Amino acid sequence: MAPEPPLLTMSGITKSFPGVRALDGVDLEVLAGEVHCLLGQNGAGKSTLIKVLAGAHQPDDGTITWRGERTVLKSPIAAMRLGIATIYQELDLVEGLSVAENVYLGHEPTTAGFVVRGRDARTTTAALLKRLGHGEIGPGTLVGDLSAAQQQIVSMARALSHDVRLIVMDEPSAALDPDEVDNLFRIVDSLTADGVAVVYISHRLEEIRRIGDRVTVLKDGRAVAGGLPAKETPTRDVVALMTGRNVEYVFPERPTAPPLAEPVLTVKGLSRQGEFAPLDLELRPGEIVGLAGLVGSGRSEILETIYGARKASTGQVVVDGQVLRPGSVRAAVRAGLGLAPEERKAQALLMLESVTRNVSVSSMSRFSYGGWLDRGKELDAARAATRELSLRPDNPSAPVRTLSGGNQQKAVLARWLLRGCRVLLLDEPTRGVDVGARAELYAVIRRLADDGLAVLMVSSEVPEVLGLADRVLVLREGAVIHESPAADLDEHRVLDLVLAGGR
């Protein structure tokens, strides 16, 4: 069999932005019908590379060869015409339009050039959805009424509505439940069977093992390995390539004696209609309690309800014997609760503002006299808090948007440290944080607990909950189905509980 030329060859791709060289001579070769995985930490250049491939960024240097011919991807439309489709992590669908209208957005089947043949669009859309195993999605449904997983399917249908030869999927499984992931993999398999190539980006190594053919690893804008066999390369080697060192998650040591103090936070029969069943929970100073469970098991909802950001249907939250007013974030903050939410950028940070202002925002009354701010005092206090957590760079006036994910999280933690909060609620504390920076964050969290904070954390990464927490509550469909010291559990047991209820 004569070797077919690769479908796509990118070589020497270089792209700089003011102050950063995002890509530095990256090579990528993709064969027809393969699943090519792209691995790398945040900031390694994955996003920039796929944007170049999608025609959204123009490379400063380097060549792109498509089916044996040199080509320039001038615009997203040019890339699409060649048959390159990209499914971004943040789905780019119009919520107010129907499924079919979204699928054919920009290339509607028309009569006389402008009258949209809606019926044709709906028929072909229905066929595409069926091919993707989601015949239950009606082509006339508004996209805004669909679940995240279904919206992703619509995105894929849109890609397939073009004559596509290469699909780029940017962390497609991030928002999906396990059975939805299975369906995703079935789709990927059927695409590759038709000769379509898939460039698959994921953080989850086990997924790459399952469906990947070859792996290219990016680090600091360079391809440090290209075309490794996805199934055979040992995990240790892959992690070593990504981080440039051999890292295993290092969790800080637990204190030897269990905390004896009186509980600082007591949750009694707290529930929310349709989200989670009545929950009882006690949290002592110095203790880290973890909530494990799948997306949709009610984890974030529980934290936000304790915090008063959602109003409880039943039950109470008691801090130091004082019952909090339900549905009042201000009451919770005043009582000493602090939340580091899952969506840091959307829910916690003031992206246009400096580190100092982000840290001091919850404690402004401490630096003000009758509303008048003492900015010197504010700066000193904020700096003390960020130094305590070794936030980098050590520059209080740096805009918070320029910080890495880990340091942004530290800014949120510093906010509560400065406030003098006593109960810290952490929702996915390492979401968007580089693998290399996680260990440091774990150490910070443990240190805060050792200093007397009570911590309640939620994470979808089971090893993280098991490694960091003292005590673990396992959630399934909004109810606690298991509670035990973290040391008595292992990953398999937790997954068993989560997936099958322990049977």
Next chain:
Amino acid sequence: MTQPASPARPATPKTTPAGPRPRGFRPDVRTLSLVGVLAALVLIGGITQPDSFLDTNNVQLILTQASVIGVVTVGMTFVIISGGIDLSVGAIVALASVWATTVATQDYGFAGILFTAVVVGVGCGLVNGLLIAYGGMVPFIATLAMLASGRGLALQITDGKTQTVSVDSVLKLGERDAYILGIPPLVLVFAAVTVVGWLVLNRTTFGRRSVAVGGNAEAARLAGIDVRRQRLYLYLLSGLCCGIAAFLLIVLAGSGQNTNGNLYELDAIAAAIIGGTLLTGGRGTITGSVLGVLIFTTITNIFALNNLQSDVQEIAKGAIIVAAVLVQRRTSTTTS
């Protein structure tokens, strides 16, 4: 090959808690460019009408004209920074100015007029604020409703007639005798509102909270800020500014009219926008807005001195708004 023997690194000055504090007033590129535009306008005015433009009387006139809309713009800037909009400012100015100049109010003299203007302004702001913060209405809609009903009420009060002011102490404020060191009292009020506005925005918790609410309302709420109360206060502040502006207008015109403050909402929004305030909230400066007001007022003056019709003025205004926003987009993409 000589390797440079590890050069002694210059001692990098580490900022320490005892080190220099960030300075308050740091003119950025954007502010400087606005100052540049204003300077260019002054130059154009000086060249085209060398005798009349730089005349003291004319400069006093420009600043006086800027005062009324300037005070409104300071309030508007706060509202826009917080992610809102106040379309009712012109209507509030009109309503406050006619309510404060009815025969009954004028009986109470200077204090009665001033008091009524401010109370009507704050009252309208209160209604706006309650509807938006606690009634969950979109600012655009709530203040649009206030615009319509405020104008309607103003017409009802005056029956379309001009209400001449006969209180001497009020009228005197607008006369040359009242000028302090050559500065009209109205301009002093404008300056005072500007300074207070700057201090409130940059030096108080109120200012910080306004910026936080505009930058990310959800984050502000989860950080423990009472977002709804803050929003209420912001519309109260805008109403207060309108009340003050209405009083200035009464002094300036010597009367109250239901047509007062026509299209002030657009002028104030335009001035804030060319001053660099983000229409989506989270960023903006009082300095920029005030420069925006001065730029617009100076253009109007230059056009009037050169006998150009108001249609040409309006076209130029539109062009300036577009140019300013394009320039800002460019500078903001290169700096971030």
